[in-house]
Amino acid sequence: MSDVKLVAASIVSFLKKQLDGGTLSADSRESVEVGVQCLETAFELAPADAARALDLLELVRARAAPAAAPAPAPPGEAERLKNEGNDLMKAERHREALERYSRAVELDPRNAVYFCNRAAAHFKLGEHEAAVADCAAALALQPDYGKAHGRLGLALTALERHREARQAYARAAQLEPDNESYRQNLRLADERLAARGERPPVDLGGLLQNPALLSMATEMLADPNMQNLISGLMSGAQAPAGGAAGVGAGAGAAGGMGALLEAGQALAQHMQAANPDLVEQLRRQVRPPGPAPPQ
Known part of the structure; x- marks a missing residue:
């Protein structure tokens, strides 16, 4: 049976059920009976076609019913997906790792680690703008996340946004002063800026928060x-109390x-x-x- 014939048979089945229900007036019954006969003739419907007809009323009720809420994910499912992603990253299966991290983000969008890890997958795939966006999302959740600042610097460097990359490296090095990789990337960013004739910005706020400087x-x-x-x-900076200005003042x-x-x-x-x-x-x-x- 073709799709068109199936629709016609389903309509006829619905109309016949209305005739059997006894809710129609005499005039309405006559009109419906004429309609049934016309449809059966026009679409050449046989009695066997009625057995395959769809229940249109049930389909409409099912569509109108509210969708069932998705089943909650098992506890620890997001962390399991993150760990799978980490293993796939080690195997250099970056696209599959990205898919695992994305599912972890969907399950727990308040976890900065999932965004940061997905940024690493985007970076490996050459999707640097997406990596910047994920690092920004991670830092919105956890501003002092050193690894997210470091990965943000890498993505910005790939986009040749060296001044912004330097700021990211400087913050990462400030948060993790023992990380040689961050210090090396900071030096490279300074060299790139100097090669373009630019002076690196003086981050006084960052310096004042630097743990090494405070210590x-x-x-x-x-x-x-x-x-x-x-x-x-x-x-010695106190001005002499009294006395005329002159050689003495100059010596002071x-x-x-x-x-x-x-x-x-x-x-x-x-x-x-x-x-x-x-x-x-x-x-x-x-x-x-x-x-x-x-x-």
Whole structure:
């Protein structure tokens, strides 16, 4: 039976059920009976065709019924999918890994790790804009996620958005100061910016939040020698109480400047000895583009 004939047989079946129901008026029954005869003649319907007719009323009721809610995923299903994705990434089956991570994201869209892992799969597939979007989603959920900042830097570098990539690497290195990969990528980003004649931005906010810098500052302030130096600097900066301006005032100003320079030199020496890597990072942020000047 063709589809068209099946539809016609289903309509005839529906109309005959209405005739059997006894709910139609006499005039309506006559009209329906005429309609049935016309359809059977026009579509050459045989009695056997009625056995294959669809129940149109049930189909309409099923369509109008609310869809059943999907069954909840088993506990731990999203984590299982993430682990499968990790294994597929190791096997370099990146497209399959992407599919696992996407399903994990659907089950648990509040987990930053799933977005970050999917960003890695997108990156391996050359889908760098998608990788940037997933890293941004991960960081919206977990702003201090060092790995997401690092992967964001890689995706931005692939898009040649080196200034933004440098900011991502700097934040990753700040959050994980022992990660050599982040520091190396930060140096490479500085070199790319310098090659284009651009100075890397000075991230003062990031520096002030740098754990290594905060630790160094705490140690310096606890050092008695440094306390004495700062105390002397502060007392020397006080203007003399009274007296005429002249040679004496000039000598006092010169002394104050000398104390300031001495304090600055002592601070620099202390920082260089305590954490040379951090000092080099500070130099890179304030150094103008071009060849490095003599230190």
